[in-house]
Amino acid sequence: MIGGPQGSGVDSSANVFARACTLGGLFAFGKREYYSNIMGMHSYFQVRVNSNQIRSHNDRVDILTTFDTETVVRHSHEVVKGGAIIYDKELKDTNISEIPTLEKEVSRDLKTKLNKTGMDYSVYGLLENAKKSGVKLYPIPYSNLLKDVGDEIKEVKLSRIARIVNVMAVSASLSLLKFPEHLLHESISRIFGRKPKIIETNIIAAKKATKYVQDTFPSRPNSPLRVIKTKEPRIYLQGDQAVAMGKLLGGCRFQSYYPITPASDESVYMENHQLVKLDTDLLSECHDIKKGMKKGIGSALVMQAEDEIAAVNMAIGAGLAGARASTSTSGPGFSLMVEGLGWSGMNEVPLVVTLYQRGGPSTGLPTRTEQGDLQFALHASHGEFPRIVLASGDHEEAYYDAARAFNYAEKYQLPVIHLIDKALANSSATFPLFADRIHIDRGRIVSEKEIAKLNKEKVTYKRFSFTEAGVSPRVVLGTRGTTFWNTGDEHDEEGHISEDPENRTRMMEKRMGKMTLASKEIPYEERISSYGTGRSKICVISWGSIKGAILDAMEILKGEGEDIDFIHIRMLKPFASKHFLDLVNMKRTKVCIEMNYSGQLASYLRSECGIVMDHQIVKFNGRAMSCDEIVSSLKKLCKGTAPKRMVLTHGT
Amino acid sequence: MIGGPQGSGVDSSANVFARACTLGGLFAFGKREYYSNIMGMHSYFQVRVNSNQIRSHNDRVDILTTFDTETVVRHSHEVVKGGAIIYDKELKDTNISEIPTLEKEVSRDLKTKLNKTGMDYSVYGLLENAKKSGVKLYPIPYSNLLKDVGDEIKEVKLSRIARIVNVMAVSASLSLLKFPEHLLHESISRIFGRKPKIIETNIIAAKKATKYVQDTFPSRPNSPLRVIKTKEPRIYLQGDQAVAMGKLLGGCRFQSYYPITPASDESVYMENHQLVKLDTDLLSECHDIKKGMKKGIGSALVMQAEDEIAAVNMAIGAGLAGARASTSTSGPGFSLMVEGLGWSGMNEVPLVVTLYQRGGPSTGLPTRTEQGDLQFALHASHGEFPRIVLASGDHEEAYYDAARAFNYAEKYQLPVIHLIDKALANSSATFPLFADRIHIDRGRIVSEKEIAKLNKEKVTYKRFSFTEAGVSPRVVLGTRGTTFWNTGDEHDEEGHISEDPENRTRMMEKRMGKMTLASKEIPYEERISSYGTGRSKICVISWGSIKGAILDAMEILKGEGEDIDFIHIRMLKPFASKHFLDLVNMKRTKVCIEMNYSGQLASYLRSECGIVMDHQIVKFNGRAMSCDEIVSSLKKLCKGTAPKRMVLTHGT
Amino acid sequence: MALKLSDYKTPVHNDWCPGCGDFGILNAIQMTLADMSLDPSSVALFSGVGCSSKMPHYVNTYGIHTLHGRGLPFAIGAKLANPNLEVIAVGGDGDGFGIGAGHFVNTGRRNLNFTYIIHDNGVYGLTKGQASPTLKRGLKPKSLSVPNPNESINPITLALASGYTFIGRGYAYEVKHLKDLIRRGIEHKGSAFIDILQPCPTYNDINTKEWYGGEDRIDHDTGNRRPRVYHLEDEKYDPIVKPPGKPSELNKKISQAVSKSFEWGDKIPIGVFYQNETIETYEARITQRLPTYMEIPPALQPICTPSGKPLTLLTDIFDELSAT
Amino acid sequence: MALKLSDYKTPVHNDWCPGCGDFGILNAIQMTLADMSLDPSSVALFSGVGCSSKMPHYVNTYGIHTLHGRGLPFAIGAKLANPNLEVIAVGGDGDGFGIGAGHFVNTGRRNLNFTYIIHDNGVYGLTKGQASPTLKRGLKPKSLSVPNPNESINPITLALASGYTFIGRGYAYEVKHLKDLIRRGIEHKGSAFIDILQPCPTYNDINTKEWYGGEDRIDHDTGNRRPRVYHLEDEKYDPIVKPPGKPSELNKKISQAVSKSFEWGDKIPIGVFYQNETIETYEARITQRLPTYMEIPPALQPICTPSGKPLTLLTDIFDELSAT
Ligand SMILES: Cc1ncc(C[n+]2csc(CCOP(=O)(O)OP(=O)(O)O)c2C)c(N)n1
């Protein structure tokens, strides 16, 4: 774990660590926690690495890498026996009560803790306490090292390079682990990309820190980290990046957004990759390619709107014009989008809304995680219209779901809500390169040629025609030779306002009928995944990013002889009831795990197929579930000592 | 039934009819249907009268009162054998295809119908057809009569008094029924209130029409309507008026709104009654009464906002300042309010939102009815916070619920959503005067005196204190001697932003815990009503304004020897599961009746208490269910020939 | 084949009240389209919700009747996705200046090449005549139970403050003048805003056709009515910001427009208040980032082969993220 | 007991970035309150969401931190319910002119007696520095990956078009001047709007303290910096509309304010641009309908007896509806 004040570069140094490990053939998983603040509040990054794929964080800290007081104060007690704390040599005597950003609750708890062990309420006391419980202490003289770097690069104003303290801290941690230095340097080079000056300074800093550790702590224990040689191409990426990539792959060419945490990172990332490389070989398979395209560069327009109401309605407008269009937001923004959502449902306009869930209600916990928007997403907007609701479990799913969402939206001409949670959006992980090519299905779009043919035959094209197939073929705005009308009011086949009761009944049936169609056509593999033997006594049911922690927990429990089955719901609506019932197998103990207060998935499953959970594990303190927490609650379940409702509370 | 173009005064003439009957000791029920249009489109009013209380419309027309072609065209086939059609003598030869406002679907159906009977596609054909099936025809020479009136009141420009044709039509219908003329005149006087000139003209018109009918059709059959003498004070009122009255009674003193059909009528009505009479006797029981109050006049401020976002947030602001505050809207407006709703939930500000449901989704059917917003109301806004959801079944319930909503909101410091449907809002009915005085409970408001005492004791007042009782006593803005803070973010007891995980868990539990408290404290009588013996084989479950039609249907079925039980859900959330389960008694046939496509109540009941409906009766064509429709579907149920899902489609 | 006025009409029954000013605006729009011979399939007419917003159903082009106050974002989304579309947005004054005011202001900032028309009738027509943001304070049209307590906004100055580069005002009963004004708006390179004085005979019994026409102001000598509405053109008013649009020139043209915009009552100017083509359109600004934007905008880019293979290559991104 | 500056402070940790202009504004507000000796319990400070909107937590008055863009309607609701409250609303430029622009415009129309302060930093601070509606077109502060494609709005003219009757601009680092400005705003009878130039050192590296202070513009002769910001007062600028506010006077004062509002770059005026007390407040307008409004506004009316019996009598309504 590495921590420090917001804005001091904790993220990139955690990134340096994780990338270095990935370069060494390991898998990494990184989780970021931060306040809703720009500068100064405490943030930290937990990175786990392993030779096999790793998907979640846990509750133990092996190495606590720090360069400020607050991180030591907040996290030293989490370090396990045999673990290490890296800290600034000069901070040892700081008074804790001088840290203005520490909540009174935290101070109070610390005081009690230290009192019990008879230690002083000071950094010194905390460190001594850690030492007593078997933690090794590694003080680093950051300011001296910083001065050395300054001397070497001839920078007098040390404040200008103060940020490299971060990299020194990380380098110290890697050298504690005796990790190959060249991988660290390679990692730095990659992360600071096209800025040679910065790369150089950081590598100098890294070297100084490494050398200091090697010189000062020669007898540090052997490292559990072994570099592995692998030929598998891998990427290390964040959840929101996976979504942006999936969208681009799926053909999204218009994204409107209004800034909001944690959704806007995705849009900013897309904007930074707005020029889209095209496969020129495949391009030659297409007809009527415009000259501009032939250069092999497409583009995605990312549009910052004046608010979320504008954002969603712009995306709908773009969808009407024929672009694959989406918008991304979080709870407060989504609350403003629901009127637009209903319009797109009524007018059968393809639309993808990516909803990054964070702690609610209201502005809630803007930078913390939760899965509190499920029921809202399922029922958002007045009246009834079809919609598809997806939720991804990890980066890879997020990537494919983001791409496929457009297929669903266009094929069934409806809004698709794609749920992500902050824990997934802001966590990073190593994955084998996403190699599957997806298939793009744009649904029935009537071309100008077809319109010309209809016109010749004197057949009037009707946007909302009642058809056998259940979906009315659509044209996009600007298609020559025809026109159509849209209205939020109930309408006839041409799209003009109609209050006729018979037409109303048919139109409602036509629109809602698309849910049945979608449910029939979309394969189960895209909707529900199951893990485990399918024969265990306990069946865990969950959704969203908890998937990783559950899978990791299952592995741990398996190691301890406990088999657990796991059903992960990826498409919430239309819900594959029958398939789910087949999987769940009524006679076992069913436990639903989710990150909200009221057990929204559990309640939804009950209304959809009558399944009642035997147990519920919930958490709503804004901190993601760790695999350790899940392990310990599932153990209780195995032992039969678990209450019906378990509320998890770990996290800082 | 009386019909005519929108804007021609159909409403007031239907009102004249119903009030006249009520003055004659009868009960009336009136239902209004109209297009989303200002002038010209067809609207009609159905009025039923009876010696016992009557609560719904039915599918038969006894007297069709018309003065334009379109009404004859649209409704003549609905008139029953032995019924009557009043129409303009001059219109008989009009060509139907010249009516621009007639939907093609309606024309098509009419043509087929007339073709089958071998009649012409003309008004003449329709009338002849009606005659053949036993309907009596009463042509009225409106323009001659109008001229007579013009002569009498010395008005040359007949177009200025054209609207009185309406009253002539209604007068004709009442004289067909041999109804006492003076009651008609009394009714006219009351309805045109303080405008003596208009009253006079209308009475002259009424007299002319009455005389014409008496002279021309001396042999008209005897009337089934008998005037009854009663001492019971009664009122004839519309649903939205009942809500406005309930609010005023309950102490609502601030209402913000943005115009929308059918909600804004309530606000306009409130604005017209913004000066509130007070009980001066009771006033003397109060302490510290300001001089202004002593005059016995209070006032309710009705504020037209720039949009619904402003409307809801203004109401919250007013609530913070200590006023009982509410806002009223319909689906599209409610969709814009959900962000504010979450804020009030998070900050525990009492708020009442009255949601008038209309046909959805999107702008849908703005002037037609539906119950499509239940699930949305239950889950509106991101994240989780407590809320209370009510739905009234009739005018009387609407009145008391509107008043009580403020008690719930203030006692539990949360938003209350009060659902009304358009059918209830726009229907009128006779009721015995609402005589029950309600009790007002403002919850725990800390006074300035109490604050002074706390200050003396050096105890800091904390707005969000954790208390035994589960609700934190609140102060209102401006309370001397203290301050507090609010934020949409998670906060500590004082109301300052807090991201501490432990505080978060406690605050969530405190807020959500209020639902348990409310559920424990609010009596069952205010939440679920049951009708019938409780022992019948069939148990109907429903909500909202269908109540009236079901009760009327039960009476009819009882007359035919079929006993039906009926459970009406009035408080949706917190849902009284245990009480409901006791009432529903598992072994009977359960049928849920509601006005939406997907059976939202049924699905909610399943998620709340696992009850699965054996049958569902739904309707979503925008027209309220008639008691006849319910009778015939319940009959099928009794016979065992009913399918699992019945879709009702009656209505024009 | 030349297009006729009738080519821009639909057979849909028009349910506006008799005598409504909206008819004049509808005619002017159809005449403009015919005048410019625009292919109906190349035009997309957006509207919000209100009486005026029923307009698209009566015009034979793509017609998108959206949500109350939201015509602009829908229109902008479509225009951005396909800048080849001729995009026109219409709506009521409640729609545009009340619930939609935030979009009004922020749309001006972009200078996208499209036209926005507001039917300014002082009331919320479709919801039965409540005061709209342009109704003057203290007036009490017959539909209000108390005099309007809100100051009216000034649409012209609001548009100036928001950055619209073409700002005009028309009058619903001067259809020919209106047609020319709308045409100039459509032809303008940038965001054009046109405020149209539109009598609502049903609810606004103050700002009526008779009032605008000055029927209460009879010239003593001639016995003629003296209309309140007059043409800026007749005063040799020059609205055009001369290139290159120097600050002094800008300041002059803006100030005169503001001054004119506060005229009301006895003299109500109509015509073009301000036009500035020295400011780059949004399309041009985008093209700086995305050079092929005009030729292959979002809506016109193929994204897959006919058999559904995606054209997008993520190789560059994969390289950036590569960790092996 | 006189109130001290410290009485308006809270012990809450302030988490703004070091050097943020918000500190100056916070100080000015606290100084104003102390200057006016306002009872903390009589003041309600509303805000939206953003860095600037954290303000209420640092001020010891009633502090209502609401939703992004919605500070105004909350504030107005409270003020209407109890006009005795001293209501101040603050927020960011994104908050007020972006997502909240519709409320900004429509609030001006009412002229309610309260004060609205916008922290104008050109960026969306709390969401990491995206362009806000006041950032000039073409600028590229370090947080943007492409130059800002949107025209900036003109807050002063926008406020004029919307009807605010007091319009001023302050600068975050001239705290004393700012304090006086805010005090004048609070004391003004009607809706006061104050735009405050607020450097955001973290994201806006263009409109910095140094830039406003003219540190790049050194006078050749004296070697002094030549600040961009100057005081309207120093130019003997007279913002006040003289009673009774005749159209000509109004036009003059509005035009000069508009002219001044377009000054930017080398000369940036601060101070009062416009003040008009000839226009009735909203409170006065309500009082015409509800004569006892000021004495027993909605929040101060008892509605029941201590034992919960409702005071309201519906007898008049029952009479109207009576049908027997
Ligand atoms: C969100 C929302 N709120 C309210 C309405 C109801 N509504 C329909 S039209 C309208 C106002 C129309 O006034 P205006 O925009 O001036 O158009 P006009 O009818 O005068 O042409 C309103 C408030 C709605 N459709 N949606």
Ligand SMILES: Cc1ncc(C[n+]2csc(CCOP(=O)(O)OP(=O)(O)O)c2C)c(N)n1
């Ligand atoms: C509905 C909604 N959308 C987006 C956000 C995210 N958000 C928080 S602050 C902010 C912008 C802040 O910018 P500004 O108002 O200029 O204030 P500053 O931080 O610059 O003081 C945004 C977009 C939100 N909280 N709510």
Ligand code: SF4
């Ligand atoms: S209400 Fe007014 S604006 Fe609407 S159609 Fe009628 S006249 Fe026109």
Ligand code: SF4
């Ligand atoms: S980001 Fe900018 S506005 Fe926000 S606190 Fe930091 S310096 Fe101030």
Ligand SMILES: [Mg+2]
């Ligand atoms: Mg209007």
Ligand SMILES: [Mg+2]
């Ligand atoms: Mg800002």
